[in-house]
Amino acid sequence: MSFGPFLLLALLEGTVMAAVLALTAVGLSLVFGVMRVVNVAHGEFFMVGAVLAWFVTTYLPFPPALSWLVALIIAPLIVAAIAALADTLILKRLTYDPEATIVATIGILYMLQQAVLTLYGPDARPVPAPFEWRIQTPWFGYSGYKLFVVAASGAILTAVWLFMTRSRAGLVMRATQVDRDIARAFGINVDRVYAGTFALGAGLAAVAAVLIVPIQQAHYLMGHDPLLLSFVVVIIGGLGSIRGTLVAALVIGLSDGVISMFFSPTLAKILATLLVAMVLVFRPQGLFGAKA
C-alpha cells in the first residue's frame, strides 16, 4: 500500500482509538478529579456495560438498531447504580482514604469480574452493530460504524463538558473538587456528590463499552486493557484534569497507530508504560495539565 492511503488509514484508526480512549478515560479522570479516588475497577464497569449490552440485544425482540439503543440507555444506568451502591457501601465507609480505596477497588474489580463469569460465562460473544455499513475507498474498506463511534463519542464528550461547565450539578461537582470542606460548609451534600460522581464515571465507562462492543466482543476479562489505557491517558494528561485527558487521548490515539507501524507493538506498549511511570515521577501534573 502506498504511503498516502496508509497514512489515511492510520489517521482513521487513530481517531477511532482517540475517541474510544477519551470516552473511557474521562470517567476515570472525573472520579479522580472530584473524589481523589483512583478507581481500579473502572475497567470492570466498562466490561459490565458491554456484557449488559449483550444481554439487552440478545433478549429484546427488537431490530438490532433499536435494541442497541435501548442498551445504550439501560446498561449505563445499571452500571451507574452498581457504582453508586459500591460508593455508599464501601468507599464512603473508608472516608475515601486514597490507599484503602485502591485496595477496595481492586477487590471490587475481582468481584465484578467473577460475578460476570458466573452469570455470563467465559465466552466472548458478539453484539450486532446497530447498522452494517462499509465504506469502500480505492485502497481499502472501512467500517462506517467506527466513524459513527467517533461522532457519538464527540457528542457524548461535549455533553459531559456542558454538564460540567453549565449545569448546577456540574458546578456543585467542581466546587467539591476544589475543596470538599468548604463545599460542605455551603450546604452541599458531599456524600451525594461523591456517589453521583462515582456513578457518572462508571456510567461513562459503560457508555463507551456499549459503543465499542459491536466492534469487539463482550468477554469477562475485557476490562483489563481499557483500564491500563485509561491510566496512561489520565496520567499523561494530568491526574484529574479533564481537558488534559482529552488532549492526551487524542495525542496517544493518533500517535499509537503511527508508532506501532515502526516499532513492534509490544515495544510500543512497553514504552507507553514506562512513559507513564516517568511522567508521574518527573512531571506529576501530567504532560498537558496545568501546573498544580
Added chain:
Amino acid sequence: MTRKLTGLTASRRAVLQGAGAGLLTAGFVAPIWAQAAPIKLGFQLHRTGIGAAYGRWYERTAQAALKMVNDAGGINGRPVEIVFEDDGTDPKRGAEVVEKLTRQHNCDLIFGPLFSHVVIGSAPRAGELKVPYLVCSEGFHVAGGKLNRWSMQPGITDVRAQVQSMAPWVLANLGKKVTMVFPDYAFGHDHRDYFTAAVEAGGGKVLAQIAIPPTETTFTRYMPQIPTDTEVLYHVMVGPAVLTFVKELGEFYGSGAKPQIFGFIDSLEAVDMASPGLEFLEGSHFWEGHCRNKQPDAPDYEATYRAAVGVDDNGASVSDPKDISTYGHMFSVWETLHIIKAGMESAGYQGAADRQKFVEAVEAMTVIPASLAHVQGEKVFNGKTHQVFGLQFISRVEGGKLVKVHTSSMEDGMYPDAVDFSTQSF
C-alpha cells in the same frame, strides 16, 4: 479446613459430574462393578481464564467420551470416573491441580490441558509425581523434548506437523507469495517458524510476518503491513478477540481486490461462520483438525460422535444453533480418553503401581486405525517423541459452510525426531 486436611473431601461438583455417568451405568450394565473400584482420571480443565471457551467444550467432550467408555464396560472391567479441576488457565495453579488430582483425589492419571504455558508449568510436577500426563494441546513442547517421559500427546497432531502439511497444498493451489499474521507468542511463533520453513522448502516465499500481541483488541492498523503483492494471506489467531480480527480483515479488503486467504480454524473456533461481517470469507480456505460441518463422505461413526458430544451437523450445540463448538480441536479429548483405555488395557493396569507400565504401553502404540474411538481419522503414534501424527484437512468456505477440499497425507506432517523419551529413565 480440618475437613480438608484429612484429605478425604473430593471436589463435590467434580465428583457429581464426573461420576454421574459412570455410576448410573454401573448399576445398569455390569453389576460386578459394585465391587470393582473405579478408575479415576483427573482432568486439568481451563474452566476459567483465557482458555475457558475451549475448556467448556473440552469438558463436554470428556463427559461424552466417559459415558461411551463406561457404557462399553469401562476399562479392564472397572468403571471410570473423571475428576475435573479448574486450573484457571494459569501455570502455577496448573501445577497445584496436578498435585491435587494425583494426591488428594488419587487419580490414576491426568489429561486434558490445552494451553502451552499451563502444560509446561504443570508437566514437571507430573513427572516428579510419576503420574502420566496426557495433554491435548497441539503445542510442540512434547515432541520438542521440553517435558519428560510422563508427558505425552496421543490425541492430536502438534502445530509443527499441522503447518508443515499445509504448505504443499497452499503453494500448489493458492499462491507462492505468502504473508503470515499470527499472535506474538509461542503458539504463533511455532506457526511462523515451521510454516516459513515449509514454504521455503516448497519454493515459495514468505513476504511478511506480522506478529500481533495477544492483548490486542483491534487489528485494522496491522493490515496495511500486508504487502500488496501478497498472493496468500495466512492467518491464525487465538483468544477472545478472534472474531474482531476476522471481521476487521473483511472490512479492510471490503469489495476490493484481495489475496487468497488461508486461515487456521483457531481464528474462528467457537465462532459462528454466519456472524455478520464474515461474508468475505466465502471462497477462502481453512485448516481444520476435524471438519466442523459434517462432510458427505463422513464415516458412520461421525454421526455417533456428534450425537454423543451434543453437536449438530454444523458443529453447533444441539440445544443452541448459535453456540458453536471448538470442533476442530475437541476431538483430542475424546481420542485421548480412548488411548487411555487402550493403554490401560494393554498394560493390564491395576492401580497406581502400574503407571509406568501404562506409559510403556502407550509408547508401544504405532498405527491407530480410524474408528469411533479415533473419530478424527487414522493416526500414527511415535513412541519416541510421545507425539501422535494424523491427517489434516483443508476446507473451503462455500455458502457459509466449510467444505473439505483436501486431506493431507500422514507423511506431509512427519519431521525428524527431536527427542527419544523411550530411552529416558522414569
Added chain:
Amino acid sequence: MAAVMETIALTRHFGGLRAVDGVDFRLTQGQIHALIGPNGAGKTTFVSLLSGRIPVQSGQILLEGKEITHLPAHARVHKGVAYTFQITSVYPRLSVFDNVALAAQSRSPKDVAAQVAEALAHVGLTGMEALLAGTLSYGHQRLLELAMGLALRPRVLILDEPTQGLAAGEIEGFKRLVRSLVPQTTVLLIEHNMELVMDLADQITVLNFGQILASGTPAQIHGNAAVQDAYLGGHHAAH
C-alpha cells in the same frame, strides 16, 4: 559573642505572599532566643527554613560559619539543628521508649537505652517507657517531644510554640527545663506567651510581614514603640 547560626538575606515567597523577606538574623551561642510576631508574620516559615523543612528561595544560612543553605533537613539534624513541631508530633502508636530511641540512635547507635533514660529523666518522664505515646496526656506528649529533641543532643534546639496547650503549672516546669539546657545548647523559641518570653529569653527578635521589625533584650523590646504598634496593636493604642 559567637554566632552559632546566622542567616543572610534569607527569603522565601509563596506566590505573592512574602513569608520571609530578606532576613538577616544571628543566633548567639548559649542563649535562649525568642522569635515573636503576630500571626502570619513568617515565624514558622523562618524556622522551617532554618531546619530545612522548606527549601530556601534566596539568601544563606550559616551554622557555625559553614553554609548549610541547601543541606537537606535530615543532614542538618546531624549537624546539630533540632526542631520540635508546633503541633505535637510524637509517634502515637510507638512506645515512649521507641520515640526517644529513634532520636537517640539517629545521633549515635551506641548505648541507646542509656541515652533514652537520660533524656526521659531530664524531662521527668522516667518510668513511662513502655506506654504508647498516644496514650500520654497532652502535657506529657510535649515533654516527650522535648525529650526527643534533647536526645538528639543538638547545638541549636528550635522549639515551635512549645507551651501551647500546657497548664499553668506545667509552664513553670517547662521554664526550668529550658533554662537547664543553656549554655550547652542554644535555644530558639517561637512563643506567643509574652510573659514567658520576657521571663525566659536572653534575646528577642520580632518578625512582621516577613521582615525583622526589631531585635534586642526583653527590656529593649518592651520599650520599642514600633513593636508595640505592630505587635500589640490596639492594646498599645488603648493606653
Added chain:
Amino acid sequence: MKVWALHLAVVAALFALQFVLPPYHATNLARIMVLAVFAMGYNIAFGYTGLLSLGHAVFFAAGMFGMGLPVWHLDWTALPALITGLAAGGLVAGAVGLLALRTAGVSFMIVTLMFAQAGYLLLLYFGAVTGGDEGFVVETSSRSVFGWNLSEDGPRYVAALTLFAAALLSCLWLVRSPFGRVMVAMRENEDRSRMLGYNPFRVKLIALVMSGLYAGAAGAVYGLLFGYVGATFATIQYSILPMLYVLLGGAGTVLGPLLGAAVVFYLIDITSAFTDAYFFVVGASLVALVLFAPKGILGTIRERVAAWLP
C-alpha cells in the same frame, strides 16, 4: 525471649508437620512457605515502612528468571543461580525504587504498577531468551543443592522450610533492630522522622531493596522447587496476592504473611471445588479487610490480647 521462643516454635512445628500431613498438604505447605517469604518481603515494604506497592510481581519474577535463565542458558548449578536470583530481586527493587520513591501514596502505587507491567511485557518481548509466554522447565538435573535433589518431596519441603526459617528469623531480627524502628517511624510520620535526622528516601530505598531481596529469593526458590519459570508470575495478579496475604494475616506482623498465605491458598483450593468464580473470594476478602479488619488477623490479635507480638 517470649518472642523468639514463639517464632522458633513455629519453625519447629512446621518441621514436624511434614511427617504428619498427608503428602498433598505437605507440598501445599512447601508452596505456602515460599509464598509467605514473598509476602514477608511485601510486608517489609508495606507493613513496616508504609510503601503500598502494586509492582512486587516484578521482583518475584526477577528472582525467578534471575535463577532460571543462567540455569537454562549457561548450565549453571542451582546454588549460584539462587544467588543471582536473590541479587536480581534486590537489583530490580533498587532500580524501581530509585525512581518510584520520588513519589508517594497513590502515585507510588501507579508507578510501581507501571514498572511491573513494563517488566512483564519485556519478558514477553525478549521471548527468545525468556521463553516468552510459555516459560521454561528447569531441568531436574539442575535442581540439586548440596546433593539434595529438590524435585523430591522431602528435600523440597526442607528447602522451603530453610528459606522460610531464614526469612522469618531475619525478618524478626530486622523489625526489632534499630533500623526496624526507623522503618516504622517512616510509616508513621515521614516528616517527623526527617526531623530526627533520617533521610526518608534512603530509608525507604533500603527497605524496598530488602523487600525485593525477599521477593527475589522467594521467586528463585519457587522456580527451583517446582521446576518452572514463566512470565505469568510477573502479571499484576502476583502483585495483588502478596498484598492480600499481608492484609489478611496482619500488616506489620512477622507471622502475618505466613498466616495470610495459608488462609488464601486454602480458600482458593477449597472454594474452587464449589464455584468457577473462586477469585470472587479474593476480591471480597480485600474489600472486607479494608472495611472491617484493616489490621488483619494477627494485627487484631495484637491489639486485643497480645501486644507483645512483633
